[in-house]
Amino acid sequence: MGLTLAEKILSRRAGREVRAGELVVVEVDQVMVVDSIAGSFFKRLKQLEATPRFPEKVTIVIDHVAPAANVEVAKAQKEIREWGQQIGCRVFDVGRGICHQVLIEEGLALPGGIVLGSDSHSTTYGAVACFGTGMGATDIALAAASGRTWLRVPETVKVTFRGQLAPSATAKDAALEMVRLLTADGATYMSIEIHLVDGAESLTLSQRLTLANLTVEAGAKCGLVVPSGEILQMYDLPDWLSPDPDAVYAREVEIDLSNLTPRVAVPFYVDNVEEVEKVRGKKVDQVFVGTCTNGRLDDLHQVAEILKGRKVAPGVRLLIIPASSQVLEQATADGTLLTLLQAGATLGTPGCGPCMGRHQGVLAPGEVCVSTSNRNFRGRMGAADAEIYLASPRVAAATAVAGYITTPEALEEVAHA
Amino acid sequence: MPRVWKFGDAINTDDILPGKYAPFMVGEDRFHTYAFAHLRPDFAPNYQPGDILVCGKNTGLGSSREYAPEALRKLGLKAIIAKSYARIFYRNLVNLGIMPFEAPEVVDALQDGDEVELDLERGILRRGAETFLLKPPPAFLLEALKEGSILEYYRKYGRFPGERTGG
Numbered sequence: 088m089g090l091t092l093a094e095k096i097l098s099r100r101a102g103r104e105v106r107a108g109e110l111v112v113v114e115v116d117q118v119m120v121v122d123s124i125a126g127s128f129f130k131r132l133k134q135l136e137a138t139p140r141f142p143e144k145v146t147i148v149i150d151h152v153a154p155a156a157n158v159e160v161a162k163a164q165k166e167i168r169e170w171g172q173q174i175g176c177r178v179f180d181v182g183r184g185i186c187h188q189v190l191i192e193e194g195l196a197l198p199g200g201i202v203l204g205s206d207s208h209s210t211t212y213g214a215v216a217c218f219g220t221g222m223g224a225t226d227i228a229l230a231a232a233s234g235r236t237w238l239r240v241p242e243t244v245k246v247t248f249r250g251q252l253a254p255s256a257t258a259k260d261a262a263l264e265m266v267r268l269l270t271a272d273g274a275t276y277m278s279i280e281i282h283l284v285d286g287a288e289s290l291t292l293s294q295r296l297t298l299a300n301l302t303v304e305a306g307a308k309c310g311l312v313v314p315s316g317e318i319l320q321m322y323d324l325p326d327w328l329s330p331d332p333d334a335v336y337a338r339e340v341e342i343d344l345s346n347l348t349p350r351v352a353v354p355f356y357v358d359n360v361e362e363v364e365k366v367r368g369k370k371v372d373q374v375f376v377g378t379c380t381n382g383r384l385d386d387l388h389q390v391a392e393i394l395k396g397r398k399v400a401p402g403v404r405l406l407i408i409p410a411s412s413q414v415l416e417q418a419t420a421d422g423t424l425l426t427l428l429q430a431g432a433t434l435g436t437p438g439c440g441p442c443m444g445r446h447q448g449v450l451a452p453g454e455v456c457v458s459t460s461n462r463n464f465r466g467r468m469g470a471a472d473a474e475i476y477l478a479s480p481r482v483a484a485a486t487a488v489a490g491y492i493t494t495p496e497a498l499e500e501v502a503h504a
Numbered sequence: 505m506p507r508v509w510k511f512g513d514a515i516n517t518d519d520i521l522p523g524k525y526a527p528f529m530v531g532e533d534r535f536h537t538y539a540f541a542h543l544r545p546d547f548a549p550n551y552q553p554g555d556i557l558v559c560g561k562n563t564g565l566g567s568s569r570e571y572a573p574e575a576l577r578k579l580g581l582k583a584i585i586a587k588s589y590a591r592i593f594y595r596n597l598v599n600l601g602i603m604p605f606e607a608p609e610v611v612d613a614l615q616d617g618d619e620v621e622l623d624l625e626r627g628i629l630r631r632g633a634e635t636f637l638l639k640p641p642p643a644f645l646l647e648a649l650k651e652g653s654i655l656e657y658y659r660k661y662g663r664f665p666g667e668r669t670g671g
Binding site for chain 1 (some may be wrong): 508514516518519522523524526527528529531542543557561562565566567568569570571573574588589590591592595596599600644653654655658659661663664665667
């Protein structure tokens with residue numbers, strides 16, 4: 088019997104064939120630390136009386152509250168800079184962007200590798216078939232100190248996306264549909280192995296990042312996209328990096344992209360996924376485009392395409408936060424930003440923005456927000472009863488123009504009615 | 505006597521500690537006072553050390569923020585009984601030395617406010633004359649829990665629980 092992609096990666100690293108259920112201790116390629124937990128990380132290292140074994144394998148990204156929103160945060164970020172310099176590890180400072188986007192752009196998360204991140208959306212690295220997984224500060228500190236971590240080799244759920252994306256659908260809709268089908272704990276402790284077939288191979292790196300990003304919302308340990316399409320040109324792929332045809336899966340599901348419709352995750356759970364039609368007309372106060380899920384150049388392009396020649400509805404705040412400085416530069420160079428700003432959008436510093444309710448667009452009691460992010464939990468973006476609807480950049484843009492939840496297609500119909 | 509604080513399914517880490525109350529936002533000395541601030545504001549002010557958290561399915565889903573369970577530990581939490589756990593949260597509990605019992609039928613039997621006694625080592629919970637047996641976590645994790653937390657384990661042995669020695 089063959090091996091899944093997760094089993095392949097962990098077997099390679101363990102130096103022996105390992106299968107689902109076994110325990111392995113493996114060396115890791117990168118340990119990624121974000122600003123919001125750096126204080127705990129330093130404290131744990133002190134408790135261990137240790138410093139990073141391989142400083143070049145530790146990367147700190149200042150992104151969760153960047154720039155600093157108050158003195159506590161400013162102190163924490165100052166400590167990061169000083170510590171980074173002293174230890175000699177990489178520090179990406181305010182404005183460079185969101186950790187996951189930055190690690191991909193910098194080539195620090197690579198096919199066949201293992202990257203631990205102190206952020207649950209570290210599954211994102213799976214877009215390039217890198218075993219990325221999120222852990223807490225203690226595990227992260229232990230990994231930095233030892234260069235290793237322990238993992239239970241996960242069972243695998245195979246998710247096959249078939250066909251070309253329907254014109255009104257996006258990778259976000261595909262990802263939300265996956266979470267709906269699997270449910271929020273459908274892949275707990277497991278690897279989600281994503282196969283793109285019959286035209287779906289054309290999904291870009293950016294779209295694959297969106298898919299892998301959302302796998303953790305089904306509880307997954309990692310979300311590995313089997314390399315295909317442009318990934319084959321962009322990366323040096325080890326020849327062993329593919330699942331065996333006779334690999335054993337705990338479960339297999341298929342999603343047909345060709346008849347997919349726009350989706351939205353309704354408060355307060357990510358697997359509470361409906362067709363946009365179901366909630367069309369819901370008035371919104373804020374629209375947020377950004378995050379590690381949907382803050383990339385192609386996302387901004389989609390928003391600009393819809394906003395071109397239109398204005399954001401009165402009383403609606405449209406916040407746009409590019410995922411990285413690179414995205415911001417490109418969107419500036421190609422004119423996308425001007426289109427967004429002319430429509431009435433507000434721009435934020437590349438980083439996580441208001442995704443976890445700390446700054447740059449916190450919600451008041453009773454407010455409604457459409458967000459391109461990945462979590463709509465109660466109180467996530469501010470007040471406990473504020474409502475977050477998760478959607479694609481297309482739906483977010485159309486909603487910003489209409490002032491209520493809608494699709495670009497419905498917006499066109501209204502315009503021509 | 506310790507009491508039960510009962511919660512439902514899918515209690516996420518934003519419920520346990522909202523992001524805006526992270527230690528790096530409000531300071532190391534205060535963050536735990538915001539535990540369950542949105543979902544159950546009476547929790548943190550009334551929680552007594554040793555009280556037990558009883559939760560449903562997929563407990564602790566969401567963010568990897570270890571300071572969520574750390575806030576509970578700071579309040580004096582030593583054990584959670586749940587129907588099931590999200591992956592990162594489960595690791596965080598073990599790493600912090602909080603015992604994660606998985607016992608769906610016990611969760612169903614317990615009510616909010618029940619007065620209980622927990623024998624952590626033997627995994628025995630008593631409510632009046634009733635006794636519930638709680639299955640412990642896997643052996644390799646118990647090794648770490650026995651040392652207090654995985655940090656102490658690693659400091660003492662220089663390896664991970666279950667890791668082969670000499671390599």
